[in-house]
Amino acid sequence: MATVDKAELLDTCLLAGRIMIEGGSEMYRVDDTMARIIDNAGVRGVSLFTTPTGIVAGLNNQQYVQVRQIQRREIDLEKVSRVNQLSREFAAGQLTLAELHHHLRALALHVPFFPMWLQIIGAGVLSATMMVVFTQRYDWFDIPIAAVAGIVGFLVSTYISRVTNVRFVAELAGSLALALVTLVACKVGWGLNPDNILIGAVMPMVPGVAITNSIRDMMAGHLLTGLARGMEAVLTACAIGFGIAVVLPYF
Amino acid sequence: MNIYIQALVQCVFAYLGTVAFALIINVPRRALNLGGWAGATGWMVYWVLFKVGCSIVLANLLGAFAIGIAAIVFARWRKIPVIVFTIPGLVPLVPGGTAYEAVRMFVEGQTDAGIGYLVRVIMVAGAIAVGFMLAQLFGDLTKRRIRLR
Numbered sequence: 001m002a003t004v005d006k007a008e009l010l011d012t013c014l015l016a017g018r019i020m021i022e023g024g025s026e027m028y029r030v031d032d033t034m035a036r037i038i039d040n041a042g043v044r045g046v047s048l049f050t051t052p053t054g055i056v057a058g059l060n061n062q063q064y065v066q067v068r069q070i071q072r073r074e075i076d077l078e079k080v081s082r083v084n085q086l087s088r089e090f091a092a093g094q095l096t097l098a099e100l101h102h103h104l105r106a107l108a109l110h111v112p113f114f115p116m117w118l119q120i121i122g123a124g125v126l127s128a129t130m131m132v133v134f135t136q137r138y139d140w141f142d143i144p145i146a147a148v149a150g151i152v153g154f155l156v157s158t159y160i161s162r163v164t165n166v167r168f169v170a171e172l173a174g175s176l177a178l179a180l181v182t183l184v185a186c187k188v189g190w191g192l193n194p195d196n197i198l199i200g201a202v203m204p205m206v207p208g209v210a211i212t213n214s215i216r217d218m219m220a221g222h223l224l225t226g227l228a229r230g231m232e233a234v235l236t237a238c239a240i241g242f243g244i245a246v247v248l249p250y251f
Numbered sequence: 252m253n254i255y256i257q258a259l260v261q262c263v264f265a266y267l268g269t270v271a272f273a274l275i276i277n278v279p280r281r282a283l284n285l286g287g288w289a290g291a292t293g294w295m296v297y298w299v300l301f302k303v304g305c306s307i308v309l310a311n312l313l314g315a316f317a318i319g320i321a322a323i324v325f326a327r328w329r330k331i332p333v334i335v336f337t338i339p340g341l342v343p344l345v346p347g348g349t350a351y352e353a354v355r356m357f358v359e360g361q362t363d364a365g366i367g368y369l370v371r372v373i374m375v376a377g378a379i380a381v382g383f384m385l386a387q388l389f390g391d392l393t394k395r396r397i398r399l400r
Contacts (some may be wrong), residue, residue, distance in 0.1 A: 025274075026334055075276040077335045082279075084332050114274050122274030124340075129268035131295065133261065134348035138252060199351045203268075204275055208345030208376075209338050215380040216273070220321045241354040 004041050004097065006064045010057050012101040013037045014068045015056045015183070017048075017084050019108050021070050023079035026213070027222040030055075033087050037100070038093045052228045059189035073232065079111055118250040123204040131200025137193075145182070145191040149201035153178030157205055171205050175243030178202065182248055195251045202240055207233040258298070265294035273339040282335045285325045288342035293318035297344060307371070307380045314344050315379040319386020333390075334384045337383065346375040 017034045021027075030050050034057060038046040045060035052073060058065035069225045083104070114122070127150025128143045157174025164170070178201045185191040209232035220227030269290025273283050293349035297314030301307070322336035350372050 024334075024338070029332065029334070044311055057382075075338065077282075077332075077338065078279050079279045081282070081331055081335055089329075111277070113277050119275055122271040124271075126271035126275070129264040129271065130343070130347065133264050133268060138257075138260070147304070168317050195351070195355070199348050202351070203347055204272075206345065206347050206350070208347055208350070209341050211377050212341060212345070212379045212383075213338075216262055216383055219384055233349050237350065241350075241357075244351075246356060248355060249319040 002219050004043055006059060006062070007066075008101060009038065009041050009043060009097060010059070010064055010066045011095060012104060013046075014057050014066055015101070015104045015108060017050060017086065018068050018070055019104065020083050021050070021052055021055070022072050022074065023077060024073065024075040024079040024082075025046050025159070026220075027052075027217055027225045028220055029080075029084075033083065036087055041097055042081040051224045052232075053069055054066050059089075076111065076113075078113075078126040078135075078241040079107065082107055082111070086188060105241065106187045120151055120155065124148070124151045126150065127200040129200075130203040131196050135196045137191060137196060139196050142191050142193055142197050146197045146200040149181045149185070149197055150204055152181045153201055154204040168235055171236050171239040173241045174205055175202055176246060179244045179247035183250060186251065199246060202244070205236075205240055210236070256301075258295070260299050262291050262331050266291040268341040269342055272298055272342045274342050276338065278335055278339055279331065281329065282325075285329065286339045289318050289325065289336045290319040290343055292321045293340055303336050308374055310380040310383075311344055311375050311378040314388050315341070315382025317384045318344070320389060323386060323390040341379065344375075344379055346372045349375065 008120060013034045016037055017030050020030045027050055031048055034048055034050075034055075035046060038057075043059065047058050047060055049056040052070065054067065054069050056065065056067050058117060086095065086100060086103050086107070088099075089095045095103070113119075124147035128147040131140060131146045153174040156177040157170040160173050161170035179198065182191060182194050182197045182201065185197070186194045191197050197233065214226045214230035214233055216226075217229060266287045270283055270287040273286050278286055294312045296317040297310045300310040300313060305313075318337060318340040322333045322340060325331070325336050326333040349368050351373060353365045353368035356362070356368060
């Protein structure tokens with residue numbers, strides 16, 4: 001390969017890394033994909049430093065180094081999957097560097113999400129099924145109210161995370177809302193066992209996956225990533241717990 | 252309730268719950284169904300072991316191992332990153348119920364009991380992580396063998 005625009009190459013590589021981290025990818029996959037993009041462009045000798053809050057990439061013994069900040073972190077597996085696909089196509093020679101860059105920029109701006117009504121159904125089904133799975137009690141009467149409480153919590157937390165940049169408030173408000181719904185339902189007599197309902201209803205927000213992933217990151221040697229993501233998960237869990245704890249004494 | 256009906260309910264609910272969570276975290280459409288099966292497989296492994304009398308830690312470890320293996324097989328088959336199957340598949344195993352009990356105990360002032368539950372949450376999370384790592388080890392071993400041939 002004759003000449004590659006190294007500044008654009010680094011920009012593309014960092015953009016791919018940023019999208020993957022924002023989508024909640026494992027760190028070793030981010031490292032791997034970024035290194036592959038550089039490698040497939042025919043450039044040798046790259047140093048990468050990746051953390052969940054920022055990434056650095058530089059070419060060894062040359063004056064090219066670039067940094068990107070990462071501010072949003074969520075789970076969006078469609079993004080991870082698409083970057084992976086684009087990287088594969090680039091490796092197979094089906095895309096040029098400019099095309100890859102273009103596709104990645106489009107991907108960073110807009111990813112098709114499932115329609116809102118489907119996500120709401122998802123939150124309801126998740127709450128109802130997980131209530132039975134977690135508690136191991138076949139508490140059929142409480143299933144509808146668990147679904148409703150789960151949907152309310154999900155909607156409130158989604159809405160609040162859109163209007164404010166303050167972190168962890170969304171989870172706090174969401175769990176507060178679903179706990180209030182459960183409280184009212186149990187007082188009126190539509191719900192029997194508030195514990196079961198709450199366990200199911202918080203599931204759409206619970207960071208259990210994030211906690212497990214952070215332990216995995218640490219075991220894989222990404223100590224910084226593991227600590228940062230673990231801290232984020234613990235704070236989210238505390239926010240949810242606090243929201244429920246406020247209402248719990250009134251049951 | 253009859254044990255077979257219980258098993259059927261558990262399997263169906265684990266599948267539905269996994270797919271529902273996959274909708275929330277925007278899993279690619281073509282991976283929805285398989286992700287659900289990964290979750291149901293892992294949960295059934297855990298549930299059967301738990302019913303047989305295994306310890307929670309071992310049951311979680313083997314459940315996570317089953318999810319990891321299923322995810323690796325699906326990922327190679329469909330050429331989708333493994334994480335697309337493991338994250339939703341994990342949902343039924345996540346120690347959400349235990350974490351809730353811990354919070355409730357702290358709120359009620361029973362700090363000792365709360366810490367007990369908290370330790371259990373950490374142990375289960377660790378067991379799941381180890382199960383995944385074993386699955387990944389299995390994946391790496393088989394990958395290398397294919398490349399050598």
